[in-house]
Amino acid sequence: MxxxxxxxxxxxxxxxxxxxxxxxxxxxxxxxxxxxxxxxxxxxxxxxxxxxxxxxxxxxxxxxxxxxxxxxxxxxxxxxxxxxxxxxxxxxxxxxxxxxxxxxxxxxxxDAKIVNGVVKTQxxxxxxxxxxxxxxxxxxxxxxxxxxxxxxxxxxxxxxDQVMNFELKIDSLTLKGVGLLDSGNQLHDPISKQPVMIVDMTVFADQIPSAVINHAKSLDSIGELVDEPNPWQDRMRIIPYRAVGSANQFLTGFKADSIGIWDNGEKYETSNVIVGLSFTNISGEGEYNAILHPKMLSNAKVTSTAS
The missing domain is CATH 1.10.274 (Enzyme I; Chain A, domain 2)
Known part of the structure:
Protein backbone atom coordinates (compact mmCIF):
# COMPACT_ATOMS: atom_id res chain seq x y z
CA MET A 1 0.00 0.00 0.00
CA ASP A 111 -19.69 -3.20 5.45
CA ALA A 112 -20.81 -5.53 8.24
CA LYS A 113 -21.82 -9.05 7.25
CA ILE A 114 -23.20 -12.03 9.11
CA VAL A 115 -21.31 -15.22 8.33
CA ASN A 116 -22.41 -18.39 10.12
CA GLY A 117 -24.13 -16.31 12.78
CA VAL A 118 -21.05 -14.15 13.40
CA VAL A 119 -20.92 -10.41 12.61
CA LYS A 120 -17.83 -9.59 10.55
CA THR A 121 -16.58 -6.22 9.32
CA GLN A 122 -13.91 -5.27 6.84
CA ASP A 161 -28.17 35.26 33.22
CA GLN A 162 -30.57 38.16 32.68
CA VAL A 163 -33.60 36.38 34.09
CA MET A 164 -34.45 37.46 37.65
CA ASN A 165 -37.19 36.85 40.17
CA PHE A 166 -39.32 39.84 41.09
CA GLU A 167 -42.07 40.76 43.53
CA LEU A 168 -44.53 43.59 42.80
CA LYS A 169 -46.60 45.25 45.52
CA ILE A 170 -49.75 47.24 44.75
CA ASP A 171 -51.92 48.07 47.76
CA SER A 172 -52.52 44.72 49.45
CA LEU A 173 -51.76 42.77 46.26
CA THR A 174 -48.43 41.03 45.68
CA LEU A 175 -47.43 39.69 42.27
CA LYS A 176 -44.49 37.29 42.06
CA GLY A 177 -42.87 36.21 38.83
CA VAL A 178 -39.75 35.91 36.69
CA GLY A 179 -38.60 38.84 34.59
CA LEU A 180 -36.13 39.29 31.73
CA LEU A 181 -33.82 42.29 32.16
CA ASP A 182 -33.92 43.72 28.64
CA SER A 183 -31.48 46.49 27.75
CA GLY A 184 -33.63 47.19 24.68
CA ASN A 185 -36.59 48.19 26.87
CA GLN A 186 -36.46 52.00 26.95
CA LEU A 187 -40.11 52.68 27.79
CA HIS A 188 -40.76 55.61 30.15
CA ASP A 189 -43.86 57.28 31.46
CA PRO A 190 -43.94 60.55 29.48
CA ILE A 191 -45.03 62.59 32.55
CA SER A 192 -43.11 61.16 35.48
CA LYS A 193 -40.23 59.77 33.34
CA GLN A 194 -40.35 56.59 35.41
CA PRO A 195 -39.20 53.36 33.73
CA VAL A 196 -41.88 50.96 32.51
CA MET A 197 -41.76 47.20 32.95
CA ILE A 198 -44.16 44.94 31.06
CA VAL A 199 -46.04 42.03 32.63
CA ASP A 200 -47.71 39.15 30.83
CA MET A 201 -51.42 39.35 31.48
CA THR A 202 -51.91 35.81 30.21
CA VAL A 203 -50.21 34.86 33.48
CA PHE A 204 -51.37 37.55 35.94
CA ALA A 205 -54.90 38.34 34.65
CA ASP A 206 -56.59 36.36 37.40
CA GLN A 207 -54.78 38.43 40.07
CA ILE A 208 -55.51 41.89 38.68
CA PRO A 209 -58.89 43.58 39.39
CA SER A 210 -61.29 43.07 36.48
CA ALA A 211 -61.97 46.82 36.23
CA VAL A 212 -58.28 47.45 35.58
CA ILE A 213 -58.24 44.80 32.88
CA ASN A 214 -61.34 46.30 31.24
CA HIS A 215 -59.66 49.71 31.21
CA ALA A 216 -56.57 48.26 29.57
CA LYS A 217 -58.51 46.36 26.93
CA SER A 218 -60.71 49.34 26.08
CA LEU A 219 -57.76 51.54 25.18
CA ASP A 220 -58.33 52.69 21.59
CA SER A 221 -55.93 53.99 18.98
CA ILE A 222 -55.91 57.56 20.31
CA GLY A 223 -55.24 56.55 23.88
CA GLU A 224 -58.67 57.02 25.45
CA LEU A 225 -60.06 54.85 28.22
CA VAL A 226 -63.65 53.81 28.76
CA ASP A 227 -65.03 55.74 31.71
CA GLU A 228 -65.39 52.97 34.26
CA PRO A 229 -64.32 53.43 37.90
CA ASN A 230 -61.83 51.02 39.31
CA PRO A 231 -59.84 50.77 42.55
CA TRP A 232 -56.62 51.77 40.81
CA GLN A 233 -58.01 54.79 38.97
CA ASP A 234 -55.35 57.15 40.35
CA ARG A 235 -52.60 54.70 39.46
CA MET A 236 -53.53 54.29 35.80
CA ARG A 237 -51.10 55.53 33.15
CA ILE A 238 -51.06 55.67 29.34
CA ILE A 239 -47.63 55.08 27.82
CA PRO A 240 -47.11 55.87 24.12
CA TYR A 241 -44.65 53.66 22.29
CA ARG A 242 -43.60 52.81 18.78
CA ALA A 243 -42.65 49.35 17.56
CA VAL A 244 -40.56 48.64 14.47
CA GLY A 245 -42.69 48.75 11.34
CA SER A 246 -45.79 50.18 13.05
CA ALA A 247 -47.28 53.54 13.90
CA ASN A 248 -47.48 55.06 17.37
CA GLN A 249 -49.41 52.93 19.82
CA PHE A 250 -50.45 53.13 23.47
CA LEU A 251 -49.87 50.85 26.40
CA THR A 252 -51.97 50.87 29.54
CA GLY A 253 -50.13 50.68 32.85
CA PHE A 254 -50.37 51.49 36.51
CA LYS A 255 -48.10 52.82 39.24
CA ALA A 256 -46.88 50.13 41.61
CA ASP A 257 -45.95 50.80 45.24
CA SER A 258 -42.64 48.96 44.98
CA ILE A 259 -40.82 46.14 43.28
CA GLY A 260 -38.18 43.80 44.64
CA ILE A 261 -35.74 42.14 42.24
CA TRP A 262 -33.33 39.34 43.17
CA ASP A 263 -29.97 39.25 41.42
CA ASN A 264 -27.04 37.03 42.49
CA GLY A 265 -28.44 36.56 45.97
CA GLU A 266 -29.12 40.27 46.55
CA LYS A 267 -32.52 41.94 46.69
CA TYR A 268 -32.89 45.29 44.95
CA GLU A 269 -35.93 47.34 45.85
CA THR A 270 -37.35 50.51 44.29
CA SER A 271 -40.64 52.38 44.00
CA ASN A 272 -39.57 53.97 40.74
CA VAL A 273 -41.60 51.77 38.39
CA ILE A 274 -44.64 51.77 36.13
CA VAL A 275 -46.20 48.41 35.20
CA GLY A 276 -47.36 48.06 31.60
CA LEU A 277 -49.94 45.41 30.70
CA SER A 278 -49.43 43.10 27.73
CA PHE A 279 -52.25 40.76 26.69
CA THR A 280 -50.02 38.71 24.41
CA ASN A 281 -47.57 36.07 25.58
CA ILE A 282 -44.12 37.64 25.89
CA SER A 283 -42.18 34.39 26.21
CA GLY A 284 -43.10 31.55 23.91
CA GLU A 285 -41.19 29.03 26.02
CA GLY A 286 -42.48 30.33 29.35
CA GLU A 287 -39.01 31.24 30.63
CA TYR A 288 -40.22 34.57 32.04
CA ASN A 289 -43.50 36.46 32.44
CA ALA A 290 -42.30 40.06 32.57
CA ILE A 291 -39.79 42.35 30.85
CA LEU A 292 -37.81 44.47 33.29
CA HIS A 293 -36.38 47.91 32.59
CA PRO A 294 -32.59 48.23 33.16
CA LYS A 295 -33.02 51.53 35.06
CA MET A 296 -35.08 49.72 37.66
CA LEU A 297 -31.88 48.09 38.92
CA SER A 298 -29.69 51.15 38.55
CA ASN A 299 -32.11 53.21 40.66
CA ALA A 300 -32.75 50.48 43.23
CA LYS A 301 -31.22 49.93 46.66
CA VAL A 302 -29.92 46.65 48.05
CA THR A 303 -32.21 45.80 50.94
CA SER A 304 -31.09 42.28 51.76
CA THR A 305 -28.41 39.72 50.90
CA ALA A 306 -28.81 35.97 50.83
CA SER A 307 -26.66 34.12 53.31
Missing amino acids: AIYLDVIWFLNFCIDFLLLWLTSVILKREVSKKRLAVGAFLGSLYVLFLFLDTAIIYHPIIKFFYSVFIIITTFGYKRFGYFVQGLFMFYFSTFITGGGILGLHYFLQT SSGMGDPISWLFVILMVPIMLYFTKKRVDHIEVRKLRY
Whole structure:
Protein backbone atom coordinates (compact mmCIF):
# COMPACT_ATOMS: atom_id res chain seq x y z
CA MET A 1 0.00 0.00 0.00
CA ALA A 2 1.46 3.39 -1.03
CA ILE A 3 1.29 6.18 1.54
CA TYR A 4 1.64 9.74 0.30
CA LEU A 5 3.23 11.40 3.29
CA ASP A 6 2.97 14.92 1.88
CA VAL A 7 -0.78 14.51 1.35
CA ILE A 8 -1.31 13.17 4.87
CA TRP A 9 0.78 16.01 6.32
CA PHE A 10 -1.13 18.68 4.38
CA LEU A 11 -4.48 17.23 5.41
CA ASN A 12 -3.42 17.29 9.07
CA PHE A 13 -2.12 20.85 8.67
CA CYS A 14 -5.52 21.99 7.39
CA ILE A 15 -7.36 20.15 10.17
CA ASP A 16 -5.07 21.59 12.86
CA PHE A 17 -5.52 25.08 11.42
CA LEU A 18 -9.32 24.74 11.55
CA LEU A 19 -9.24 23.35 15.10
CA LEU A 20 -7.05 26.22 16.33
CA TRP A 21 -9.30 28.69 14.52
CA LEU A 22 -12.39 27.18 16.18
CA THR A 23 -10.65 27.42 19.57
CA SER A 24 -9.95 31.12 19.02
CA VAL A 25 -13.53 31.77 17.89
CA ILE A 26 -15.07 30.05 20.90
CA LEU A 27 -12.73 31.89 23.29
CA LYS A 28 -13.23 35.15 21.34
CA ARG A 29 -9.49 35.72 21.03
CA GLU A 30 -8.03 37.79 18.25
CA VAL A 31 -5.32 35.59 16.69
CA SER A 32 -3.59 36.38 13.40
CA LYS A 33 -3.72 33.86 10.58
CA LYS A 34 0.07 33.74 10.69
CA ARG A 35 0.09 32.48 14.29
CA LEU A 36 -2.68 30.01 13.48
CA ALA A 37 -0.63 28.74 10.55
CA VAL A 38 2.52 28.38 12.69
CA GLY A 39 0.58 26.49 15.36
CA ALA A 40 -1.03 24.26 12.72
CA PHE A 41 2.38 23.60 11.16
CA LEU A 42 3.80 22.49 14.51
CA GLY A 43 0.79 20.29 15.10
CA SER A 44 1.04 18.68 11.67
CA LEU A 45 4.69 17.79 12.23
CA TYR A 46 3.54 15.19 14.72
CA VAL A 47 2.36 13.09 11.77
CA LEU A 48 5.95 12.92 10.50
CA PHE A 49 7.18 11.82 13.93
CA LEU A 50 4.84 8.81 13.77
CA PHE A 51 7.05 7.30 11.06
CA LEU A 52 10.14 7.42 13.26
CA ASP A 53 11.24 4.17 14.80
CA THR A 54 10.59 5.17 18.40
CA ALA A 55 7.75 4.42 20.80
CA ILE A 56 8.17 7.38 23.14
CA ILE A 57 6.23 9.73 20.88
CA TYR A 58 3.10 7.66 21.54
CA HIS A 59 3.28 8.28 25.29
CA PRO A 60 0.39 10.47 26.63
CA ILE A 61 2.82 12.76 28.46
CA ILE A 62 4.68 13.51 25.22
CA LYS A 63 1.38 14.21 23.46
CA PHE A 64 0.30 16.51 26.29
CA PHE A 65 3.48 18.58 26.27
CA TYR A 66 3.38 18.76 22.50
CA SER A 67 -0.14 20.23 22.64
CA VAL A 68 1.05 22.66 25.33
CA PHE A 69 3.78 23.82 22.96
CA ILE A 70 1.21 24.29 20.16
CA ILE A 71 -1.13 26.38 22.36
CA ILE A 72 1.65 28.62 23.68
CA THR A 73 2.94 29.17 20.16
CA THR A 74 -0.52 30.03 18.81
CA PHE A 75 -2.07 32.04 21.64
CA GLY A 76 0.94 33.07 23.70
CA TYR A 77 1.23 32.94 27.48
CA LYS A 78 -0.30 35.85 29.40
CA ARG A 79 -1.23 34.10 32.63
CA PHE A 80 -1.79 30.56 33.81
CA GLY A 81 -5.59 30.73 33.67
CA TYR A 82 -5.47 32.16 30.14
CA PHE A 83 -3.21 29.33 29.03
CA VAL A 84 -5.25 26.55 30.69
CA GLN A 85 -8.46 27.89 29.16
CA GLY A 86 -6.91 27.80 25.70
CA LEU A 87 -5.50 24.30 26.21
CA PHE A 88 -8.74 22.78 27.46
CA MET A 89 -10.81 24.48 24.74
CA PHE A 90 -8.39 23.11 22.13
CA TYR A 91 -8.94 19.62 23.54
CA PHE A 92 -12.70 20.23 23.57
CA SER A 93 -12.71 21.33 19.92
CA THR A 94 -10.56 18.36 18.91
CA PHE A 95 -12.53 15.73 20.80
CA ILE A 96 -15.98 16.96 19.78
CA THR A 97 -14.95 17.22 16.12
CA GLY A 98 -13.12 13.89 16.04
CA GLY A 99 -15.84 12.16 18.04
CA GLY A 100 -18.54 13.51 15.76
CA ILE A 101 -16.71 12.31 12.64
CA LEU A 102 -16.07 8.90 14.15
CA GLY A 103 -19.69 8.56 15.25
CA LEU A 104 -21.00 9.48 11.81
CA HIS A 105 -18.55 7.09 10.18
CA TYR A 106 -19.82 4.11 12.16
CA PHE A 107 -23.41 5.29 11.85
CA LEU A 108 -23.17 5.25 8.05
CA GLN A 109 -20.96 2.18 7.80
CA THR A 110 -22.59 -0.73 5.92
CA ASP A 111 -19.69 -3.20 5.45
CA ALA A 112 -20.81 -5.53 8.24
CA LYS A 113 -21.82 -9.05 7.25
CA ILE A 114 -23.20 -12.03 9.11
CA VAL A 115 -21.31 -15.22 8.33
CA ASN A 116 -22.41 -18.39 10.12
CA GLY A 117 -24.13 -16.31 12.78
CA VAL A 118 -21.05 -14.15 13.40
CA VAL A 119 -20.92 -10.41 12.61
CA LYS A 120 -17.83 -9.59 10.55
CA THR A 121 -16.58 -6.22 9.32
CA GLN A 122 -13.91 -5.27 6.84
CA SER A 123 -11.72 -2.21 6.56
CA SER A 124 -9.07 -1.25 4.05
CA GLY A 125 -7.10 0.81 6.59
CA MET A 126 -5.91 4.40 6.88
CA GLY A 127 -5.11 4.66 3.21
CA ASP A 128 -8.67 4.09 2.06
CA PRO A 129 -9.44 7.05 -0.28
CA ILE A 130 -13.13 6.90 0.65
CA SER A 131 -12.25 7.28 4.37
CA TRP A 132 -9.98 10.24 3.68
CA LEU A 133 -12.60 11.86 1.49
CA PHE A 134 -15.10 11.39 4.30
CA VAL A 135 -12.74 13.09 6.75
CA ILE A 136 -12.03 15.97 4.38
CA LEU A 137 -15.73 16.62 3.88
CA MET A 138 -16.82 16.13 7.47
CA VAL A 139 -14.19 18.20 9.34
CA PRO A 140 -15.50 21.60 8.08
CA ILE A 141 -19.09 20.46 8.64
CA MET A 142 -18.38 19.35 12.22
CA LEU A 143 -16.47 22.56 12.94
CA TYR A 144 -19.38 24.64 11.64
CA PHE A 145 -21.87 22.59 13.64
CA THR A 146 -19.76 22.91 16.81
CA LYS A 147 -19.44 26.67 16.41
CA LYS A 148 -23.19 27.06 15.92
CA ARG A 149 -23.97 24.93 18.98
CA VAL A 150 -21.53 26.91 21.14
CA ASP A 151 -23.04 30.20 19.90
CA HIS A 152 -26.51 28.89 20.74
CA ILE A 153 -25.40 27.88 24.22
CA GLU A 154 -23.88 31.34 24.79
CA VAL A 155 -27.11 33.05 23.72
CA ARG A 156 -29.16 30.83 25.99
CA LYS A 157 -26.75 31.45 28.88
CA LEU A 158 -26.92 35.20 28.30
CA ARG A 159 -30.69 35.06 28.37
CA TYR A 160 -30.78 33.02 31.57
CA ASP A 161 -28.17 35.26 33.22
CA GLN A 162 -30.57 38.16 32.68
CA VAL A 163 -33.60 36.38 34.09
CA MET A 164 -34.45 37.46 37.65
CA ASN A 165 -37.19 36.85 40.17
CA PHE A 166 -39.32 39.84 41.09
CA GLU A 167 -42.07 40.76 43.53
CA LEU A 168 -44.53 43.59 42.80
CA LYS A 169 -46.60 45.25 45.52
CA ILE A 170 -49.75 47.24 44.75
CA ASP A 171 -51.92 48.07 47.76
CA SER A 172 -52.52 44.72 49.45
CA LEU A 173 -51.76 42.77 46.26
CA THR A 174 -48.43 41.03 45.68
CA LEU A 175 -47.43 39.69 42.27
CA LYS A 176 -44.49 37.29 42.06
CA GLY A 177 -42.87 36.21 38.83
CA VAL A 178 -39.75 35.91 36.69
CA GLY A 179 -38.60 38.84 34.59
CA LEU A 180 -36.13 39.29 31.73
CA LEU A 181 -33.82 42.29 32.16
CA ASP A 182 -33.92 43.72 28.64
CA SER A 183 -31.48 46.49 27.75
CA GLY A 184 -33.63 47.19 24.68
CA ASN A 185 -36.59 48.19 26.87
CA GLN A 186 -36.46 52.00 26.95
CA LEU A 187 -40.11 52.68 27.79
CA HIS A 188 -40.76 55.61 30.15
CA ASP A 189 -43.86 57.28 31.46
CA PRO A 190 -43.94 60.55 29.48
CA ILE A 191 -45.03 62.59 32.55
CA SER A 192 -43.11 61.16 35.48
CA LYS A 193 -40.23 59.77 33.34
CA GLN A 194 -40.35 56.59 35.41
CA PRO A 195 -39.20 53.36 33.73
CA VAL A 196 -41.88 50.96 32.51
CA MET A 197 -41.76 47.20 32.95
CA ILE A 198 -44.16 44.94 31.06
CA VAL A 199 -46.04 42.03 32.63
CA ASP A 200 -47.71 39.15 30.83
CA MET A 201 -51.42 39.35 31.48
CA THR A 202 -51.91 35.81 30.21
CA VAL A 203 -50.21 34.86 33.48
CA PHE A 204 -51.37 37.55 35.94
CA ALA A 205 -54.90 38.34 34.65
CA ASP A 206 -56.59 36.36 37.40
CA GLN A 207 -54.78 38.43 40.07
CA ILE A 208 -55.51 41.89 38.68
CA PRO A 209 -58.89 43.58 39.39
CA SER A 210 -61.29 43.07 36.48
CA ALA A 211 -61.97 46.82 36.23
CA VAL A 212 -58.28 47.45 35.58
CA ILE A 213 -58.24 44.80 32.88
CA ASN A 214 -61.34 46.30 31.24
CA HIS A 215 -59.66 49.71 31.21
CA ALA A 216 -56.57 48.26 29.57
CA LYS A 217 -58.51 46.36 26.93
CA SER A 218 -60.71 49.34 26.08
CA LEU A 219 -57.76 51.54 25.18
CA ASP A 220 -58.33 52.69 21.59
CA SER A 221 -55.93 53.99 18.98
CA ILE A 222 -55.91 57.56 20.31
CA GLY A 223 -55.24 56.55 23.88
CA GLU A 224 -58.67 57.02 25.45
CA LEU A 225 -60.06 54.85 28.22
CA VAL A 226 -63.65 53.81 28.76
CA ASP A 227 -65.03 55.74 31.71
CA GLU A 228 -65.39 52.97 34.26
CA PRO A 229 -64.32 53.43 37.90
CA ASN A 230 -61.83 51.02 39.31
CA PRO A 231 -59.84 50.77 42.55
CA TRP A 232 -56.62 51.77 40.81
CA GLN A 233 -58.01 54.79 38.97
CA ASP A 234 -55.35 57.15 40.35
CA ARG A 235 -52.60 54.70 39.46
CA MET A 236 -53.53 54.29 35.80
CA ARG A 237 -51.10 55.53 33.15
CA ILE A 238 -51.06 55.67 29.34
CA ILE A 239 -47.63 55.08 27.82
CA PRO A 240 -47.11 55.87 24.12
CA TYR A 241 -44.65 53.66 22.29
CA ARG A 242 -43.60 52.81 18.78
CA ALA A 243 -42.65 49.35 17.56
CA VAL A 244 -40.56 48.64 14.47
CA GLY A 245 -42.69 48.75 11.34
CA SER A 246 -45.79 50.18 13.05
CA ALA A 247 -47.28 53.54 13.90
CA ASN A 248 -47.48 55.06 17.37
CA GLN A 249 -49.41 52.93 19.82
CA PHE A 250 -50.45 53.13 23.47
CA LEU A 251 -49.87 50.85 26.40
CA THR A 252 -51.97 50.87 29.54
CA GLY A 253 -50.13 50.68 32.85
CA PHE A 254 -50.37 51.49 36.51
CA LYS A 255 -48.10 52.82 39.24
CA ALA A 256 -46.88 50.13 41.61
CA ASP A 257 -45.95 50.80 45.24
CA SER A 258 -42.64 48.96 44.98
CA ILE A 259 -40.82 46.14 43.28
CA GLY A 260 -38.18 43.80 44.64
CA ILE A 261 -35.74 42.14 42.24
CA TRP A 262 -33.33 39.34 43.17
CA ASP A 263 -29.97 39.25 41.42
CA ASN A 264 -27.04 37.03 42.49
CA GLY A 265 -28.44 36.56 45.97
CA GLU A 266 -29.12 40.27 46.55
CA LYS A 267 -32.52 41.94 46.69
CA TYR A 268 -32.89 45.29 44.95
CA GLU A 269 -35.93 47.34 45.85
CA THR A 270 -37.35 50.51 44.29
CA SER A 271 -40.64 52.38 44.00
CA ASN A 272 -39.57 53.97 40.74
CA VAL A 273 -41.60 51.77 38.39
CA ILE A 274 -44.64 51.77 36.13
CA VAL A 275 -46.20 48.41 35.20
CA GLY A 276 -47.36 48.06 31.60
CA LEU A 277 -49.94 45.41 30.70
CA SER A 278 -49.43 43.10 27.73
CA PHE A 279 -52.25 40.76 26.69
CA THR A 280 -50.02 38.71 24.41
CA ASN A 281 -47.57 36.07 25.58
CA ILE A 282 -44.12 37.64 25.89
CA SER A 283 -42.18 34.39 26.21
CA GLY A 284 -43.10 31.55 23.91
CA GLU A 285 -41.19 29.03 26.02
CA GLY A 286 -42.48 30.33 29.35
CA GLU A 287 -39.01 31.24 30.63
CA TYR A 288 -40.22 34.57 32.04
CA ASN A 289 -43.50 36.46 32.44
CA ALA A 290 -42.30 40.06 32.57
CA ILE A 291 -39.79 42.35 30.85
CA LEU A 292 -37.81 44.47 33.29
CA HIS A 293 -36.38 47.91 32.59
CA PRO A 294 -32.59 48.23 33.16
CA LYS A 295 -33.02 51.53 35.06
CA MET A 296 -35.08 49.72 37.66
CA LEU A 297 -31.88 48.09 38.92
CA SER A 298 -29.69 51.15 38.55
CA ASN A 299 -32.11 53.21 40.66
CA ALA A 300 -32.75 50.48 43.23
CA LYS A 301 -31.22 49.93 46.66
CA VAL A 302 -29.92 46.65 48.05
CA THR A 303 -32.21 45.80 50.94
CA SER A 304 -31.09 42.28 51.76
CA THR A 305 -28.41 39.72 50.90
CA ALA A 306 -28.81 35.97 50.83
CA SER A 307 -26.66 34.12 53.31
